[in-house]
Amino acid sequence: MYGVVLAAGRGTRMRPLTDRRPKPLLPVGDRPLLARVLDAAAAVVDAFVVVTGYRGADIREAIGDSYRGRPVHFVEQADPQGTAHAVGQAAPVVDERFVVLNGDVLVDPSLPRALADAGGTAVAATEVADPRSYGVVSTAPDGTLAGIVEKPADPPTSLANVGCYAFEPDVFEYIDRTPVSDRGEYEITTTLARLLDDGRPVSVASYDGTWLDVGRPWELLTATETVLDTLEETRLEGTVEPNVQVHGPVVVEPGARLRSGTYVDGPAVIRSGADVGPNAYVRGATVVGPDARVGNAVEVKNTVVMRDASVGHQSYVGDSVLGRGVNFGAGTNVANLRHDDASVRLTVKDTRVDTGRRKLGAIVGDGAKTGINTSINAGVRLGVGERTAPGAVVSRDRMNE
Incomplete structure:
Protein backbone atom coordinates (compact mmCIF):
# COMPACT_ATOMS: atom_id res chain seq x y z
CA MET A 1 0.00 0.00 0.00
CA TYR A 2 1.17 3.52 -0.83
CA GLY A 3 0.84 6.57 1.36
CA VAL A 4 0.13 9.66 -0.75
CA VAL A 5 0.79 12.84 1.22
CA LEU A 6 -0.41 16.19 -0.12
CA ALA A 7 2.20 18.87 0.61
CA ALA A 8 2.02 21.31 -2.30
CA GLY A 9 0.20 24.32 -0.85
CA ARG A 10 1.77 27.71 -0.22
CA GLY A 11 0.27 28.15 3.25
CA THR A 12 -0.59 31.83 2.95
CA ARG A 13 -2.78 31.74 6.07
CA MET A 14 0.35 30.86 8.05
CA ARG A 15 2.33 33.93 6.98
CA PRO A 16 4.96 35.08 7.80
CA LEU A 17 6.12 31.63 8.97
CA THR A 18 5.73 30.20 5.45
CA ASP A 19 7.40 33.01 3.54
CA ARG A 20 10.68 31.08 3.56
CA ARG A 21 9.52 27.49 4.13
CA PRO A 22 6.66 25.23 3.05
CA LYS A 23 4.06 24.78 5.76
CA PRO A 24 4.62 21.00 6.14
CA LEU A 25 8.18 21.73 7.30
CA LEU A 26 7.12 23.87 10.25
CA PRO A 27 8.50 22.27 13.42
CA VAL A 28 6.16 20.55 15.86
CA GLY A 29 8.15 19.39 18.85
CA ASP A 30 11.34 17.72 17.67
CA ARG A 31 10.46 17.21 14.00
CA PRO A 32 8.63 18.81 11.07
CA LEU A 33 4.87 18.46 10.79
CA LEU A 34 5.30 16.45 7.58
CA ALA A 35 7.53 13.95 9.38
CA ARG A 36 4.78 13.43 11.96
CA VAL A 37 2.32 12.65 9.15
CA LEU A 38 4.75 10.14 7.66
CA ASP A 39 5.28 8.62 11.11
CA ALA A 40 1.53 8.18 11.53
CA ALA A 41 1.25 6.22 8.28
CA ALA A 42 4.52 4.27 8.32
CA ALA A 43 3.06 1.15 9.93
CA VAL A 44 0.48 0.61 7.16
CA VAL A 45 2.31 1.67 3.99
CA ASP A 46 5.17 0.20 1.99
CA ALA A 47 6.12 3.42 0.19
CA PHE A 48 5.32 7.12 0.24
CA VAL A 49 4.42 9.52 -2.55
CA VAL A 50 4.77 13.16 -1.51
CA VAL A 51 3.02 15.71 -3.72
CA THR A 52 5.04 18.93 -3.64
CA GLY A 53 4.62 22.41 -5.07
CA TYR A 54 5.66 25.52 -3.18
CA ARG A 55 9.37 25.20 -2.25
CA GLY A 56 9.28 21.54 -3.14
CA ALA A 57 13.07 21.31 -3.19
CA ASP A 58 13.08 22.12 0.54
CA ILE A 59 10.74 19.19 1.20
CA ARG A 60 12.79 16.80 -0.91
CA GLU A 61 15.96 17.81 0.93
CA ALA A 62 14.33 17.50 4.36
CA ILE A 63 12.75 14.08 3.81
CA GLY A 64 15.16 12.39 1.40
CA ASP A 65 14.53 9.38 -0.79
CA SER A 66 13.51 7.12 2.10
CA TYR A 67 11.76 7.53 5.42
CA ARG A 68 11.77 4.93 8.19
CA GLY A 69 12.83 2.33 5.65
CA ARG A 70 10.08 3.18 3.17
CA PRO A 71 11.01 4.60 -0.25
CA VAL A 72 9.77 8.13 -0.89
CA HIS A 73 8.73 9.27 -4.35
CA PHE A 74 8.17 12.94 -5.09
CA VAL A 75 5.74 14.26 -7.69
CA GLU A 76 5.11 17.93 -8.42
CA GLN A 77 1.84 19.79 -8.53
CA ALA A 78 3.26 22.83 -10.28
CA ASP A 79 -0.10 24.59 -10.63
CA PRO A 80 -2.35 23.60 -7.71
CA GLN A 81 -5.95 23.16 -8.87
CA GLY A 82 -7.61 21.37 -5.97
CA THR A 83 -7.41 18.14 -4.01
CA ALA A 84 -8.43 15.81 -6.85
CA HIS A 85 -5.82 17.44 -9.06
CA ALA A 86 -3.22 16.92 -6.31
CA VAL A 87 -4.08 13.24 -5.84
CA GLY A 88 -3.99 12.79 -9.61
CA GLN A 89 -0.33 13.74 -9.73
CA ALA A 90 0.48 10.41 -8.06
CA ALA A 91 -0.92 8.38 -10.96
CA PRO A 92 2.46 7.75 -12.68
CA VAL A 93 3.79 6.13 -9.47
CA VAL A 94 0.86 4.44 -7.74
CA ASP A 95 -0.25 1.03 -9.02
CA GLU A 96 -2.00 -0.41 -5.95
CA ARG A 97 -4.34 0.67 -3.18
CA PHE A 98 -3.26 3.83 -1.38
CA VAL A 99 -4.21 6.14 1.48
CA VAL A 100 -4.30 9.91 1.11
CA LEU A 101 -3.20 12.15 3.96
CA ASN A 102 -2.62 15.88 4.23
CA GLY A 103 0.90 17.04 4.99
CA ASP A 104 -0.25 19.79 7.34
CA VAL A 105 -2.66 17.92 9.62
CA LEU A 106 -1.75 16.35 12.95
CA VAL A 107 -3.35 12.90 13.30
CA ASP A 108 -2.81 9.66 15.21
CA PRO A 109 -1.56 6.40 13.62
CA SER A 110 -5.04 4.96 14.17
CA LEU A 111 -6.34 7.10 11.28
CA PRO A 112 -4.33 5.58 8.41
CA ARG A 113 -4.80 2.21 10.10
CA ALA A 114 -8.60 2.64 10.02
CA LEU A 115 -8.45 3.58 6.33
CA ALA A 116 -6.19 0.65 5.52
CA ASP A 117 -8.44 -1.80 7.35
CA ALA A 118 -11.62 -0.50 5.71
CA GLY A 119 -10.77 -2.07 2.35
CA GLY A 120 -11.52 -0.61 -1.07
CA THR A 121 -12.41 3.07 -1.25
CA ALA A 122 -12.91 4.73 2.12
CA VAL A 123 -13.36 8.14 3.67
CA ALA A 124 -12.40 8.94 7.27
CA ALA A 125 -15.00 10.66 9.44
CA THR A 126 -15.09 11.88 13.01
CA GLU A 127 -17.82 13.06 15.36
CA VAL A 128 -17.82 16.83 16.01
CA ALA A 129 -20.02 18.97 18.23
CA ASP A 130 -20.87 21.51 15.51
CA PRO A 131 -20.42 20.12 11.99
CA ARG A 132 -21.62 23.25 10.17
CA SER A 133 -18.05 24.34 9.41
CA TYR A 134 -17.07 21.02 7.85
CA GLY A 135 -17.88 18.70 5.03
CA VAL A 136 -20.61 16.56 6.61
CA VAL A 137 -20.74 12.83 5.90
CA SER A 138 -24.06 11.03 5.44
CA THR A 139 -24.28 7.26 5.61
CA ALA A 140 -26.54 4.68 4.01
CA PRO A 141 -28.39 2.08 6.13
CA ASP A 142 -25.48 -0.35 5.66
CA GLY A 143 -23.00 2.24 7.01
CA THR A 144 -21.36 3.07 3.68
CA LEU A 145 -21.06 6.60 2.35
CA ALA A 146 -24.27 8.18 1.03
CA GLY A 147 -22.81 11.63 0.35
CA ILE A 148 -20.80 14.61 1.60
CA VAL A 149 -22.26 18.10 1.80
CA GLU A 150 -20.02 21.10 2.44
CA LYS A 151 -20.74 23.33 5.44
CA PRO A 152 -24.51 22.83 5.57
CA ALA A 153 -26.69 25.14 7.63
CA ASP A 154 -28.68 22.10 8.76
CA PRO A 155 -26.21 19.20 8.99
CA PRO A 156 -27.75 15.77 8.36
CA THR A 157 -25.27 14.10 10.77
CA SER A 158 -22.52 15.05 13.22
CA LEU A 159 -19.87 13.25 11.15
CA ALA A 160 -17.19 15.52 9.72
CA ASN A 161 -15.07 14.56 6.73
CA VAL A 162 -11.49 14.36 8.02
CA GLY A 163 -10.10 14.89 4.51
CA CYS A 164 -8.17 11.60 4.46
CA TYR A 165 -9.06 8.73 2.15
CA ALA A 166 -8.22 5.30 0.76
CA PHE A 167 -8.51 4.55 -2.97
CA GLU A 168 -7.92 1.86 -5.53
CA PRO A 169 -5.76 2.87 -8.54
CA ASP A 170 -8.78 3.10 -10.85
CA VAL A 171 -9.76 6.31 -9.01
CA PHE A 172 -7.37 8.11 -11.35
CA GLU A 173 -9.82 7.46 -14.20
CA TYR A 174 -12.55 9.17 -12.15
CA ILE A 175 -10.20 12.05 -11.32
CA ASP A 176 -9.60 12.56 -15.04
CA ARG A 177 -13.39 12.93 -15.46
CA THR A 178 -13.91 15.15 -12.42
CA PRO A 179 -15.41 18.53 -13.41
CA VAL A 180 -14.36 21.88 -12.01
CA SER A 181 -16.32 22.85 -8.90
CA ASP A 182 -18.03 26.16 -8.26
CA ARG A 183 -14.83 27.25 -6.51
CA GLY A 184 -12.87 26.68 -9.71
CA GLU A 185 -11.04 23.58 -8.41
CA TYR A 186 -10.99 19.86 -9.05
CA GLU A 187 -12.16 18.52 -5.68
CA ILE A 188 -11.81 14.97 -4.41
CA THR A 189 -15.29 15.10 -2.88
CA THR A 190 -16.64 15.56 -6.41
CA THR A 191 -14.67 12.50 -7.47
CA LEU A 192 -16.25 10.56 -4.60
CA ALA A 193 -19.69 11.64 -5.78
CA ARG A 194 -18.88 10.25 -9.24
CA LEU A 195 -17.88 6.94 -7.69
CA LEU A 196 -21.18 6.79 -5.79
CA ASP A 197 -23.13 7.65 -8.96
CA ASP A 198 -21.54 4.60 -10.59
CA GLY A 199 -22.68 2.38 -7.72
CA ARG A 200 -19.20 2.01 -6.26
CA PRO A 201 -19.32 1.40 -2.50
CA VAL A 202 -17.34 3.79 -0.30
CA SER A 203 -16.66 2.76 3.28
CA VAL A 204 -16.76 5.24 6.16
CA ALA A 205 -13.80 4.71 8.50
CA SER A 206 -14.63 5.98 11.97
CA TYR A 207 -11.89 7.98 13.72
CA ASP A 208 -11.91 9.52 17.18
CA GLY A 209 -8.26 10.53 17.65
CA THR A 210 -6.33 13.76 17.26
CA TRP A 211 -7.35 15.81 14.24
CA LEU A 212 -5.71 19.20 14.05
CA ASP A 213 -5.45 21.24 10.88
CA VAL A 214 -2.29 23.32 11.33
CA GLY A 215 -3.27 26.09 8.95
CA ARG A 216 -2.90 29.30 10.96
CA PRO A 217 -0.07 30.52 13.21
CA TRP A 218 -1.76 29.91 16.57
CA GLU A 219 -2.58 26.37 15.47
CA LEU A 220 1.15 25.68 15.38
CA LEU A 221 1.15 26.48 19.09
CA THR A 222 -1.84 24.18 19.61
CA ALA A 223 -0.06 21.39 17.72
CA THR A 224 3.04 21.89 19.85
CA GLU A 225 0.96 21.79 23.03
Whole structure:
Protein backbone atom coordinates (compact mmCIF):
# COMPACT_ATOMS: atom_id res chain seq x y z
CA MET A 1 0.00 0.00 0.00
CA TYR A 2 1.17 3.52 -0.83
CA GLY A 3 0.84 6.57 1.36
CA VAL A 4 0.13 9.66 -0.75
CA VAL A 5 0.79 12.84 1.22
CA LEU A 6 -0.41 16.19 -0.12
CA ALA A 7 2.20 18.87 0.61
CA ALA A 8 2.02 21.31 -2.30
CA GLY A 9 0.20 24.32 -0.85
CA ARG A 10 1.77 27.71 -0.22
CA GLY A 11 0.27 28.15 3.25
CA THR A 12 -0.59 31.83 2.95
CA ARG A 13 -2.78 31.74 6.07
CA MET A 14 0.35 30.86 8.05
CA ARG A 15 2.33 33.93 6.98
CA PRO A 16 4.96 35.08 7.80
CA LEU A 17 6.12 31.63 8.97
CA THR A 18 5.73 30.20 5.45
CA ASP A 19 7.40 33.01 3.54
CA ARG A 20 10.68 31.08 3.56
CA ARG A 21 9.52 27.49 4.13
CA PRO A 22 6.66 25.23 3.05
CA LYS A 23 4.06 24.78 5.76
CA PRO A 24 4.62 21.00 6.14
CA LEU A 25 8.18 21.73 7.30
CA LEU A 26 7.12 23.87 10.25
CA PRO A 27 8.50 22.27 13.42
CA VAL A 28 6.16 20.55 15.86
CA GLY A 29 8.15 19.39 18.85
CA ASP A 30 11.34 17.72 17.67
CA ARG A 31 10.46 17.21 14.00
CA PRO A 32 8.63 18.81 11.07
CA LEU A 33 4.87 18.46 10.79
CA LEU A 34 5.30 16.45 7.58
CA ALA A 35 7.53 13.95 9.38
CA ARG A 36 4.78 13.43 11.96
CA VAL A 37 2.32 12.65 9.15
CA LEU A 38 4.75 10.14 7.66
CA ASP A 39 5.28 8.62 11.11
CA ALA A 40 1.53 8.18 11.53
CA ALA A 41 1.25 6.22 8.28
CA ALA A 42 4.52 4.27 8.32
CA ALA A 43 3.06 1.15 9.93
CA VAL A 44 0.48 0.61 7.16
CA VAL A 45 2.31 1.67 3.99
CA ASP A 46 5.17 0.20 1.99
CA ALA A 47 6.12 3.42 0.19
CA PHE A 48 5.32 7.12 0.24
CA VAL A 49 4.42 9.52 -2.55
CA VAL A 50 4.77 13.16 -1.51
CA VAL A 51 3.02 15.71 -3.72
CA THR A 52 5.04 18.93 -3.64
CA GLY A 53 4.62 22.41 -5.07
CA TYR A 54 5.66 25.52 -3.18
CA ARG A 55 9.37 25.20 -2.25
CA GLY A 56 9.28 21.54 -3.14
CA ALA A 57 13.07 21.31 -3.19
CA ASP A 58 13.08 22.12 0.54
CA ILE A 59 10.74 19.19 1.20
CA ARG A 60 12.79 16.80 -0.91
CA GLU A 61 15.96 17.81 0.93
CA ALA A 62 14.33 17.50 4.36
CA ILE A 63 12.75 14.08 3.81
CA GLY A 64 15.16 12.39 1.40
CA ASP A 65 14.53 9.38 -0.79
CA SER A 66 13.51 7.12 2.10
CA TYR A 67 11.76 7.53 5.42
CA ARG A 68 11.77 4.93 8.19
CA GLY A 69 12.83 2.33 5.65
CA ARG A 70 10.08 3.18 3.17
CA PRO A 71 11.01 4.60 -0.25
CA VAL A 72 9.77 8.13 -0.89
CA HIS A 73 8.73 9.27 -4.35
CA PHE A 74 8.17 12.94 -5.09
CA VAL A 75 5.74 14.26 -7.69
CA GLU A 76 5.11 17.93 -8.42
CA GLN A 77 1.84 19.79 -8.53
CA ALA A 78 3.26 22.83 -10.28
CA ASP A 79 -0.10 24.59 -10.63
CA PRO A 80 -2.35 23.60 -7.71
CA GLN A 81 -5.95 23.16 -8.87
CA GLY A 82 -7.61 21.37 -5.97
CA THR A 83 -7.41 18.14 -4.01
CA ALA A 84 -8.43 15.81 -6.85
CA HIS A 85 -5.82 17.44 -9.06
CA ALA A 86 -3.22 16.92 -6.31
CA VAL A 87 -4.08 13.24 -5.84
CA GLY A 88 -3.99 12.79 -9.61
CA GLN A 89 -0.33 13.74 -9.73
CA ALA A 90 0.48 10.41 -8.06
CA ALA A 91 -0.92 8.38 -10.96
CA PRO A 92 2.46 7.75 -12.68
CA VAL A 93 3.79 6.13 -9.47
CA VAL A 94 0.86 4.44 -7.74
CA ASP A 95 -0.25 1.03 -9.02
CA GLU A 96 -2.00 -0.41 -5.95
CA ARG A 97 -4.34 0.67 -3.18
CA PHE A 98 -3.26 3.83 -1.38
CA VAL A 99 -4.21 6.14 1.48
CA VAL A 100 -4.30 9.91 1.11
CA LEU A 101 -3.20 12.15 3.96
CA ASN A 102 -2.62 15.88 4.23
CA GLY A 103 0.90 17.04 4.99
CA ASP A 104 -0.25 19.79 7.34
CA VAL A 105 -2.66 17.92 9.62
CA LEU A 106 -1.75 16.35 12.95
CA VAL A 107 -3.35 12.90 13.30
CA ASP A 108 -2.81 9.66 15.21
CA PRO A 109 -1.56 6.40 13.62
CA SER A 110 -5.04 4.96 14.17
CA LEU A 111 -6.34 7.10 11.28
CA PRO A 112 -4.33 5.58 8.41
CA ARG A 113 -4.80 2.21 10.10
CA ALA A 114 -8.60 2.64 10.02
CA LEU A 115 -8.45 3.58 6.33
CA ALA A 116 -6.19 0.65 5.52
CA ASP A 117 -8.44 -1.80 7.35
CA ALA A 118 -11.62 -0.50 5.71
CA GLY A 119 -10.77 -2.07 2.35
CA GLY A 120 -11.52 -0.61 -1.07
CA THR A 121 -12.41 3.07 -1.25
CA ALA A 122 -12.91 4.73 2.12
CA VAL A 123 -13.36 8.14 3.67
CA ALA A 124 -12.40 8.94 7.27
CA ALA A 125 -15.00 10.66 9.44
CA THR A 126 -15.09 11.88 13.01
CA GLU A 127 -17.82 13.06 15.36
CA VAL A 128 -17.82 16.83 16.01
CA ALA A 129 -20.02 18.97 18.23
CA ASP A 130 -20.87 21.51 15.51
CA PRO A 131 -20.42 20.12 11.99
CA ARG A 132 -21.62 23.25 10.17
CA SER A 133 -18.05 24.34 9.41
CA TYR A 134 -17.07 21.02 7.85
CA GLY A 135 -17.88 18.70 5.03
CA VAL A 136 -20.61 16.56 6.61
CA VAL A 137 -20.74 12.83 5.90
CA SER A 138 -24.06 11.03 5.44
CA THR A 139 -24.28 7.26 5.61
CA ALA A 140 -26.54 4.68 4.01
CA PRO A 141 -28.39 2.08 6.13
CA ASP A 142 -25.48 -0.35 5.66
CA GLY A 143 -23.00 2.24 7.01
CA THR A 144 -21.36 3.07 3.68
CA LEU A 145 -21.06 6.60 2.35
CA ALA A 146 -24.27 8.18 1.03
CA GLY A 147 -22.81 11.63 0.35
CA ILE A 148 -20.80 14.61 1.60
CA VAL A 149 -22.26 18.10 1.80
CA GLU A 150 -20.02 21.10 2.44
CA LYS A 151 -20.74 23.33 5.44
CA PRO A 152 -24.51 22.83 5.57
CA ALA A 153 -26.69 25.14 7.63
CA ASP A 154 -28.68 22.10 8.76
CA PRO A 155 -26.21 19.20 8.99
CA PRO A 156 -27.75 15.77 8.36
CA THR A 157 -25.27 14.10 10.77
CA SER A 158 -22.52 15.05 13.22
CA LEU A 159 -19.87 13.25 11.15
CA ALA A 160 -17.19 15.52 9.72
CA ASN A 161 -15.07 14.56 6.73
CA VAL A 162 -11.49 14.36 8.02
CA GLY A 163 -10.10 14.89 4.51
CA CYS A 164 -8.17 11.60 4.46
CA TYR A 165 -9.06 8.73 2.15
CA ALA A 166 -8.22 5.30 0.76
CA PHE A 167 -8.51 4.55 -2.97
CA GLU A 168 -7.92 1.86 -5.53
CA PRO A 169 -5.76 2.87 -8.54
CA ASP A 170 -8.78 3.10 -10.85
CA VAL A 171 -9.76 6.31 -9.01
CA PHE A 172 -7.37 8.11 -11.35
CA GLU A 173 -9.82 7.46 -14.20
CA TYR A 174 -12.55 9.17 -12.15
CA ILE A 175 -10.20 12.05 -11.32
CA ASP A 176 -9.60 12.56 -15.04
CA ARG A 177 -13.39 12.93 -15.46
CA THR A 178 -13.91 15.15 -12.42
CA PRO A 179 -15.41 18.53 -13.41
CA VAL A 180 -14.36 21.88 -12.01
CA SER A 181 -16.32 22.85 -8.90
CA ASP A 182 -18.03 26.16 -8.26
CA ARG A 183 -14.83 27.25 -6.51
CA GLY A 184 -12.87 26.68 -9.71
CA GLU A 185 -11.04 23.58 -8.41
CA TYR A 186 -10.99 19.86 -9.05
CA GLU A 187 -12.16 18.52 -5.68
CA ILE A 188 -11.81 14.97 -4.41
CA THR A 189 -15.29 15.10 -2.88
CA THR A 190 -16.64 15.56 -6.41
CA THR A 191 -14.67 12.50 -7.47
CA LEU A 192 -16.25 10.56 -4.60
CA ALA A 193 -19.69 11.64 -5.78
CA ARG A 194 -18.88 10.25 -9.24
CA LEU A 195 -17.88 6.94 -7.69
CA LEU A 196 -21.18 6.79 -5.79
CA ASP A 197 -23.13 7.65 -8.96
CA ASP A 198 -21.54 4.60 -10.59
CA GLY A 199 -22.68 2.38 -7.72
CA ARG A 200 -19.20 2.01 -6.26
CA PRO A 201 -19.32 1.40 -2.50
CA VAL A 202 -17.34 3.79 -0.30
CA SER A 203 -16.66 2.76 3.28
CA VAL A 204 -16.76 5.24 6.16
CA ALA A 205 -13.80 4.71 8.50
CA SER A 206 -14.63 5.98 11.97
CA TYR A 207 -11.89 7.98 13.72
CA ASP A 208 -11.91 9.52 17.18
CA GLY A 209 -8.26 10.53 17.65
CA THR A 210 -6.33 13.76 17.26
CA TRP A 211 -7.35 15.81 14.24
CA LEU A 212 -5.71 19.20 14.05
CA ASP A 213 -5.45 21.24 10.88
CA VAL A 214 -2.29 23.32 11.33
CA GLY A 215 -3.27 26.09 8.95
CA ARG A 216 -2.90 29.30 10.96
CA PRO A 217 -0.07 30.52 13.21
CA TRP A 218 -1.76 29.91 16.57
CA GLU A 219 -2.58 26.37 15.47
CA LEU A 220 1.15 25.68 15.38
CA LEU A 221 1.15 26.48 19.09
CA THR A 222 -1.84 24.18 19.61
CA ALA A 223 -0.06 21.39 17.72
CA THR A 224 3.04 21.89 19.85
CA GLU A 225 0.96 21.79 23.03
CA THR A 226 -0.73 18.59 21.82
CA VAL A 227 2.54 16.83 21.03
CA LEU A 228 4.39 17.94 24.15
CA ASP A 229 1.45 16.85 26.27
CA THR A 230 2.40 13.27 25.34
CA LEU A 231 5.88 13.57 26.89
CA GLU A 232 6.07 11.22 29.83
CA GLU A 233 9.66 11.35 31.01
CA THR A 234 12.59 13.68 31.53
CA ARG A 235 15.71 13.02 29.44
CA LEU A 236 18.72 15.18 30.21
CA GLU A 237 21.16 14.15 27.50
CA GLY A 238 22.86 17.53 27.06
CA THR A 239 24.91 19.60 29.48
CA VAL A 240 23.12 20.63 32.66
CA GLU A 241 25.23 22.91 34.83
CA PRO A 242 24.98 23.05 38.64
CA ASN A 243 22.04 24.89 40.20
CA VAL A 244 19.68 24.14 37.32
CA GLN A 245 16.17 23.03 38.28
CA VAL A 246 14.21 20.83 35.90
CA HIS A 247 10.64 19.80 36.55
CA GLY A 248 9.52 17.32 33.93
CA PRO A 249 8.69 16.20 31.53
CA VAL A 250 11.67 17.92 29.90
CA VAL A 251 13.92 16.74 27.07
CA VAL A 252 17.41 18.24 26.76
CA GLU A 253 18.93 16.82 23.60
CA PRO A 254 22.62 15.96 23.21
CA GLY A 255 24.65 19.10 22.52
CA ALA A 256 22.18 21.42 24.28
CA ARG A 257 23.20 23.38 27.37
CA LEU A 258 21.27 24.59 30.41
CA ARG A 259 23.37 27.16 32.24
CA SER A 260 23.45 27.70 35.99
CA GLY A 261 20.38 29.19 37.62
CA THR A 262 18.01 28.15 34.84
CA TYR A 263 14.56 26.82 35.82
CA VAL A 264 12.68 24.65 33.32
CA ASP A 265 9.07 23.73 34.04
CA GLY A 266 7.93 21.30 31.35
CA PRO A 267 6.69 20.04 29.12
CA ALA A 268 9.60 21.45 27.17
CA VAL A 269 12.11 20.34 24.56
CA ILE A 270 15.55 21.92 24.32
CA ARG A 271 16.97 20.91 20.95
CA SER A 272 20.55 20.03 20.10
CA GLY A 273 22.91 23.02 20.14
CA ALA A 274 20.47 25.24 22.05
CA ASP A 275 21.97 27.37 24.82
CA VAL A 276 19.70 28.47 27.69
CA GLY A 277 20.57 30.79 30.58
CA PRO A 278 22.10 31.56 32.93
CA ASN A 279 19.13 32.38 35.15
CA ALA A 280 16.53 31.79 32.43
CA TYR A 281 12.97 30.60 33.05
CA VAL A 282 11.45 28.23 30.46
CA ARG A 283 7.92 27.02 31.06
CA GLY A 284 4.79 25.73 29.39
CA ALA A 285 4.76 23.83 26.13
CA THR A 286 7.99 25.37 24.87
CA VAL A 287 10.45 24.22 22.23
CA VAL A 288 13.86 25.89 22.04
CA GLY A 289 15.07 24.93 18.58
CA PRO A 290 18.45 23.72 17.36
CA ASP A 291 21.28 26.21 17.98
CA ALA A 292 18.84 28.75 19.43
CA ARG A 293 19.80 31.03 22.32
CA VAL A 294 17.73 32.03 25.36
CA GLY A 295 19.84 34.47 27.33
CA ASN A 296 20.37 35.68 30.87
CA ALA A 297 17.23 36.47 32.89
CA VAL A 298 14.92 35.66 29.97
CA GLU A 299 11.48 34.12 30.48
CA VAL A 300 10.04 32.07 27.62
CA LYS A 301 6.58 30.60 28.07
CA ASN A 302 4.51 28.35 25.80
CA THR A 303 6.56 29.38 22.78
CA VAL A 304 8.24 27.92 19.71
CA VAL A 305 11.75 29.30 19.23
CA MET A 306 13.03 28.03 15.88
CA ARG A 307 16.56 27.21 14.78
CA ASP A 308 19.26 29.87 15.29
CA ALA A 309 16.85 32.32 16.93
CA SER A 310 18.11 34.39 19.86
CA VAL A 311 16.25 36.08 22.70
CA GLY A 312 18.56 38.59 24.40
CA HIS A 313 18.86 39.03 28.12
CA GLN A 314 16.08 40.44 30.30
CA SER A 315 13.28 39.70 27.84
CA TYR A 316 9.84 38.09 28.11
CA VAL A 317 8.29 36.04 25.28
CA GLY A 318 4.96 34.29 25.86
CA ASP A 319 2.64 32.25 23.61
CA SER A 320 4.63 33.21 20.53
CA VAL A 321 6.35 31.73 17.49
CA LEU A 322 9.81 33.01 16.58
CA GLY A 323 11.07 32.04 13.14
CA ARG A 324 14.53 30.94 12.16
CA GLY A 325 17.30 33.42 12.89
CA VAL A 326 15.09 35.89 14.77
CA ASN A 327 17.08 38.16 17.10
CA PHE A 328 15.32 39.86 20.01
CA GLY A 329 17.36 42.67 21.51
CA ALA A 330 17.77 42.95 25.27
CA GLY A 331 14.63 43.98 27.09
CA THR A 332 12.24 42.97 24.31
CA ASN A 333 8.87 42.17 25.85
CA VAL A 334 5.90 40.49 24.18
CA ALA A 335 2.38 41.06 25.48
CA ASN A 336 0.22 37.94 25.28
CA LEU A 337 -3.00 39.07 26.97
CA ARG A 338 -5.60 41.71 26.12
CA HIS A 339 -6.54 44.13 28.89
CA ASP A 340 -10.22 43.32 28.42
CA ASP A 341 -9.50 39.55 28.73
CA ALA A 342 -11.14 38.91 25.35
CA SER A 343 -9.55 36.35 23.05
CA VAL A 344 -6.74 37.66 20.88
CA ARG A 345 -7.38 38.48 17.22
CA LEU A 346 -4.81 38.03 14.46
CA THR A 347 -4.78 39.01 10.79
CA VAL A 348 -5.07 36.09 8.37
CA LYS A 349 -5.04 36.94 4.66
CA ASP A 350 -6.06 40.56 5.35
CA THR A 351 -8.93 39.57 7.65
CA ARG A 352 -8.96 39.94 11.42
CA VAL A 353 -9.73 36.53 12.92
CA ASP A 354 -10.70 35.61 16.46
CA THR A 355 -8.11 33.00 17.44
CA GLY A 356 -10.16 31.72 20.36
CA ARG A 357 -7.03 31.97 22.48
CA ARG A 358 -7.09 34.12 25.59
CA LYS A 359 -3.29 34.30 25.40
CA LEU A 360 -1.38 34.82 22.16
CA GLY A 361 1.80 36.83 21.71
CA ALA A 362 3.77 37.59 18.54
CA ILE A 363 4.25 35.67 15.30
CA VAL A 364 7.68 36.57 13.97
CA GLY A 365 9.10 35.74 10.55
CA ASP A 366 12.60 34.49 9.86
CA GLY A 367 15.45 36.93 10.36
CA ALA A 368 13.43 39.66 12.08
CA LYS A 369 15.30 41.77 14.66
CA THR A 370 14.14 44.01 17.47
CA GLY A 371 16.01 46.89 19.04
CA ILE A 372 16.55 46.92 22.77
CA ASN A 373 13.50 47.57 24.95
CA THR A 374 11.03 46.89 22.14
CA SER A 375 7.44 46.18 23.24
CA ILE A 376 5.24 44.01 21.00
CA ASN A 377 1.47 43.87 21.46
CA ALA A 378 -0.58 40.68 21.60
CA GLY A 379 -1.47 39.20 18.21
CA VAL A 380 1.11 41.17 16.22
CA ARG A 381 2.97 39.73 13.23
CA LEU A 382 6.48 40.80 12.25
CA GLY A 383 7.40 39.86 8.71
CA VAL A 384 10.56 38.23 7.43
CA GLY A 385 13.58 40.46 8.03
CA GLU A 386 11.61 43.23 9.76
CA ARG A 387 13.44 45.61 12.13
CA THR A 388 12.35 47.68 15.08
CA ALA A 389 14.14 50.67 16.58
CA PRO A 390 15.30 50.74 20.20
CA GLY A 391 12.37 51.45 22.49
CA ALA A 392 9.79 50.81 19.75
CA VAL A 393 6.19 50.00 20.64
CA VAL A 394 4.74 47.68 17.99
CA SER A 395 0.95 47.56 18.17
CA ARG A 396 0.19 46.65 14.53
CA ASP A 397 1.52 44.11 12.04
CA ARG A 398 4.69 44.91 10.14
CA MET A 399 4.68 42.64 7.12
CA ASN A 400 6.59 42.47 3.86
CA GLU A 401 3.85 42.18 1.25
